[in-house]
Amino acid sequence: MRTLLLFIFLIASLCSFGQSPTSIFGFFPEAQLSYKTKSGFKLSTKTESQHGVINTSPEMNPEYDYYHNQTDLQGFIGKSINPFVSLTVGYQYRIDPQSNNSNRSIQQISFVQPLTGIKLGHRIRTDQTFASEESPEFRGRYRLSAEIPLSGQSLDPTEFYCILSDEGIISYQNDDAGFENRFVIGMGKLLTKHQKVQIALDFRTDKFSDPSIRHRTWFKFAWYASFSANK
């Protein structure tokens, strides 16, 4: 029943696509690999890439054509305070064919709440982006995520889950403040204790103060792998 409701929501969301003045749709593959050292530090690397196929913004030709939007290469180092809380810092290099490539520093604290039948994740993040010919951009973000097992009350290897998240992002650049909301809904599978695959729709809305609010919808497919020096 939960799976059925999820698919109805996904279809309804896709049907509403294109009704706003500015809409972008594309594919968003991502891969993340992390390794926990014996001393308890977690080293992570993540690659994510946005590939647009539809862009109806006024400055783009309303043609349905492929374009490479951006690719992010990220590296993180983190330490768990306890099984539920971890502190992480990271760096991102963005390859941006539409603009200048950029460097970003990232700081985050994340909390995991394993409850009966659901696992909640809270992430508080700040980042600073630097690109040539542009003023630095500073952002503050909070994301609430939920991972819901689709069979039984706990997620075990080979089982599917539903993923939901919403993130609010406040940005500040050149004396201008902005807000963006990111809502994600999707499904994943815990392949083994160390690996997950996930597909999701990522709805991003920003430029609220502009005459034409911007909607971006990305079809994400992700692979997450985590390994540890401690068996």
Next chain:
Amino acid sequence: MKSLVIVIISLSPLISLAQEKIEREKRINSNEVPSKALDWIDDAYEDIENKIKWYFEESSGSYSYEAKMKFMDDLHSVKFDTLGQIKDIEIIKEWNELQPNVRENIQKYFQSNFKKFKIRKIQIQFTGDEDDLEDLIDENEFEDLTIRYEIEFYGKTEQSKKIWEGLFDDDGNFIQKREIILNSSNNLNF
């Protein structure tokens, strides 16, 4: 392009690392449950108004059926083998619902073994003859039953900060514990 192919090929063995202990829980309909188990539930929980959810579990190659329901304001979980023979009943309780002597012994164990601890979940586990287990539910009788307390807790020592599942006897004396390792939360953190 060549380097991309090399990266993909070198990552592919990771995806096949599937030789692990498999524990699975699958929601099923009551018509898939052995009739003996359904009959026991009907007899023991005859006045139940809440819906009973049935699950089929696989753990380390052994299989069982499990009924989960709310009864008298508590969450009950009743486990049966594949022939429908009852194995145990687990009831979720709050700390202040335990007997004072049980609380005292469990508290002593925590205080002497951990610098800091936090209880996350308490289940009382009852095992015994099927008639005695039925009497527990419909007549609130505890005769000839083995009682264990299964407690999930966070424990901090000088060396570690971990989540544990501890097993205690009917007086709250420690029997054993095993570490609970959470699945990776990378998709929630990144």
